Amino acid sequence: MSRTPFVLALALFAASSSPAQTPVPPALYVPEAQIATVLREALQARPGMGVSTITTTDQYRINLITRTEPAGAIVHVPGTELHYILEGAGTLVTGGVVVRAAEGAPGTIEGGQAQRVRKGDAVLIPEGTPHQYTAVEGAVTYLEVRFNVPVAQP
Numbered sequence: 699m700s701r702t703p704f705v706l707a708l709a710l711f712a713a714s715s716s717p718a719q720t721p722v723p724p725a726l727y728v729p730e731a732q733i734a735t736v737l738r739e740a741l742q743a744r745p746g747m748g749v750s751t752i753t754t755t756d757q758y759r760i761n762l763i764t765r766t767e768p769a770g771a772i773v774h775v776p777g778t779e780l781h782y783i784l785e786g787a788g789t790l791v792t793g794g795v796v797v798r799a800a801e802g803a804p805g806t807i808e809g810g811q812a813q814r815v816r817k818g819d820a821v822l823i824p825e826g827t828p829h830q831y832t833a834v835e836g837a838v839t840y841l842e843v844r845f846n847v848p849v850a851q852p
Contacts, residue, residue, distance in 0.1 A: 748764045766837045770806070771829070793828065795809060
């Protein structure tokens, strides 16, 4: 005797007896044209770095960023970041310590590691890690996902 009808009946029973799901809101959809328009306007207002915010919540922030020039060193707490390079290339320095320059001048990183990044590369920058784009080859555009989950305290 074949077990197929029995297995099929058991599968149908299990599917029909599962608990009801609670409806959840749909996914966030942001069309490319909207992202591009905001980024273009941001670059007109601040030519060195344009930011198009895709979404911001208490848990994460997602931006599309284009840099056309180097920038000062920064550190995020909270905020582990993922940079996924979409276009262009540049040099990203991570790690080390931030050295604050004279008033008004951008900080730099001492003892960090320089890495050339280009289209298709991904860089995970842990919370509290200094980072700085020290060189940009024309322009570098990347998707930045910042997770605002605090690090557990010892």
